[in-house]
Amino acid sequence: MRDNYQTRVSRTGRFAVWGLLAVMFLCVLAPAAAAQQADPAGIALGDKSNAVDAGGNAFVVAEPTDKADPDYAAKKKAFDDYQAQAAKEPLAVKLADSVGHVRIATNVGWTLNTGYLVLFMQAGFALLTCGLVRKKNAAHLMMLNFAAYVFAFLAYYVCGYAFQFGAVAINAAPAGLGGTPTLNQFLIGSGQWGFLGGKGFFLSGPGYDAGSNVLTLFQVVFMETAGYIIVGSICERINFWGFLLCEIFVGALLYPIFGCWVWGGGWMSQLGSTMGMGHGYVDFAGSSVVHAVGGFCAMALAVVLGPRLGKYDKDGKPRAFPAHNIVFVVTGTFILLFGWMGFNPGSTLAATDLRIGVIAINTNLAAVAGAATAIVLWYFMFGKPDISMGCNGMLAGLVAITAPCAFVGPNASVIIGIIAGVIVCLGVLFNERVLKVDDPCGAVSVHGYCGWFGAVALGIFADGTYGAGWNGVGAATYLGKAGQGVTGLLHGDTSQFMLQLGGATLCAVYAFAFTFVVFKIVNAIRPLRVSKEAEIEGLDVPEFGMLAYPETGDEVSAAV
């Protein structure tokens, strides 16, 4: 029996490797001509045009070209004054070159370092999910977490980044990182109706660029977050090769496509300009783009796999499989909180955007509000606080504040955290008792439901103090006020709320339906689930030949 199993594993493995090679081959054939020269060394990154004051006013005054503009005369005068001043003080212009370079360098350092914080969240996810499963599957779960990083990263390198950001310079250029001008072509769509980016495959040609690669690092760890979320729902029963296919799917297709629509300058972000809906679909750091995509993908996979053996008795009543190491769970949650300090403030992609202080405190407030709510709510519902639900409550608050963190104030953050804490508790019970979706770590509730809510909460609570000119909307005035930023329902912008509601729901439907269809087919060709015997024994030895905790005595004997 065991030999059969081994053969099956290696055949699936070869299948996966050939699939990956085929995808790589196709991507090499894709057109890779770069009109704009890439700058791999970063020596041309940041000059006087990047020297900007606190109000966002540039040092350099551009020459006006539109003579029909009523302000043409004033603009022309400003330009002439600047030219005269620059000719008189050439040293000041040189100094501005340095200032612009330092500004970009500061942002590059900030974005990379916050990216490293997000990278460390992977350790938090690994500990959290490992602590929540049964001891017999602990090694298997750690390997899933480890391999997720490895294989999803490669998929993102091959085509994920290009699909997501291959056209970012058209509508959503990250000015703080120099604008990544080489990523300027949609593969599908064009102008303000882009559906898929088309430059930067294999990070070569236009993707081999210092400014662009800062963005790549920051975004690949975000994609990994979505990739890790699914582990929490499919663990204890998925086989390793099936899991690798899931990760490649997330890294190459599922995450980048929706990410392009919202962050890559795609059609959803431009609905403000094209359809007059608020500032377009806004998701600051990824409640929907990262978390809801991961959460609803996880839900679809959990439905395809079915519940773990023995999760429901013959009357359909759920049985508890208690966490095997609550110390891991709490430690992992704290690491995630720490990493989130990179996730949200880092999403400015600029240390020179001083909203980061507000973002950091909002993020923490929502986290503690979510945790407090889950602890108190569970106390009232079941007589005792549940440690793992408290941790889920903190993550729920974090997930929900991820989209609105830059656009709301501290009080709204607390309210968002409290609502998320309620959603996560009820969501866990709803999944387990009503939908009967077996979700061992509560990933669907934490990331799916609260991610959806976070994007909607932005449309409710955004107070207009930040984000003027977001997605190219209302740079001069918005709602009749100069400097008015992204505004929610409570502050008078109904269209923003409607778009957030529709966009977040589209995100949930997209992630669930796409994953469900693909993996229903994959599952029919080759089952994603381990054998019944392996599941009863625990997946550690059947899948990887070793236990997580051999010292406890029930091991295969020590060195022979």
Place this chain on the structure above:
Amino acid sequence: MKLIKCVVREEKIDETTDALRALDISGLTVSRVCGHGTCERQTVVYRGVRLESRLLPKMMIDVVAPDDQVDDVVRVVTETARTGEAGDGRIFVMTIDEAYTIRTRQGGVA
């Protein structure tokens, strides 16, 4: 009064103890144990080196029962813990001289 020691598969422990509870016996003790029988072997490869396990994890249930209940206990365990494959485990029955309840200092099974 007999002591019945049952070595069973790990995954059968819930089913077997639930069935024993239904027999209205006074209580039982469960421990994790390792051992081997005559034929069951398991081989794994650890970092490229084949490793043959000599001892396999099992669960042991200790039950004390009056003489007239022994047959019931043995029947229940053989029914619930059996898969028909090698490695289902063993049952040993032995006589107990005396037994006490610590709290009440009372002798006997109950």
